[in-house]
Amino acid sequence: GENVEQHPSTLSVQEGDSAVIKCTYSDSASNYFPWYKQELGKGPQLIIDIRSNVGEKKDQRIAVTLNKTAKHFSLHITETQPEDSAVYFCATDSGGYQKVTFGTGTKLQVIP
Amino acid sequence: SAVISQKPSRDICQRGTSLTIQCQVDSQVTMMFWYRQQPGQSLTLIATANQGSEATYESGFVIDKFPISRPNLTFSTLTVSNMSPEDSSIYLCSVEEGAYEQYFGPGTRLTVT
Numbered sequence: 001g002e003n004v005e006q007h008p009s010t011l012s013v014q015e016g017d018s019a020v021i022k023c024t025y026s027d028s029a030s031n032y033f034p035w036y037k038q039e040l041g042k043g044p045q046l047i048i049d050i051r052s053n054v055g056e057k058k059d060q061r062i063a064v065t066l067n068k069t070a071k072h073f074s075l076h077i078t079e080t081q082p083e084d085s086a087v088y089f090c091a092t093d094s095g096g097y098q099k100v101t102f103g104t105g106t107k108l109q110v111i112p
Numbered sequence: 113s114a115v116i117s118q119k120p121s122r123d124i125c126q127r128g129t130s131l132t133i134q135c136q137v138d139s140q141v142t143m144m145f146w147y148r149q150q151p152g153q154s155l156t157l158i159a160t161a162n163q164g165s166e167a168t169y170e171s172g173f174v175i176d177k178f179p180i181s182r183p184n185l186t187f188s189t190l191t192v193s194n195m196s197p198e199d200s201s202i203y204l205c206s207v208e209e210g211a212y213e214q215y216f217g218p219g220t221r222l223t224v225t
Contacts, residue, residue, distance in 0.1 A: 102154045
């Protein structure tokens, strides 16, 4: 089955700095790459996604880049704010029948 | 996106008992999913629940332990049966809107003593 590796597992940045989280995947047939944000005590929230027909997608301070040749994709958060502190999960479609496989998660701490 | 609610939000249960978790969506959806998230861990898919058919379980999860109902396009239940402390987790339901786009409920935090 699909294997999704996510790095780093924890990340601390100063408020205003940028944060980058990277995921690698194994299935070359994967075509959908979402990112989720999970705040303490809440369910994961879909914050941005990208499909394999584009290389980059932006939404205000967040962006996702995709390199299908190298089988990796990254989440970029610029001008970080304390409210960006959360656990972030990447995921890819895999295994057929509408399933997605999640990465191991990155705990982001933004220090005021 | 759809608004998803879960009941209960949390519970503390005795070993050997069962708990049924409800998932309600404010719009009709074809695909619903149940996940388990152990403390500090990622999400693991338990099963996919489509209305009008039997749930499809992932490797390591069986119907006798995690029976699922999907009586209509806006509702599903997951039962955690004969619980042990190892079942202490967050249980999440999600729905699919658009190809592979999943939206999650707030989760049910289960502690088994």
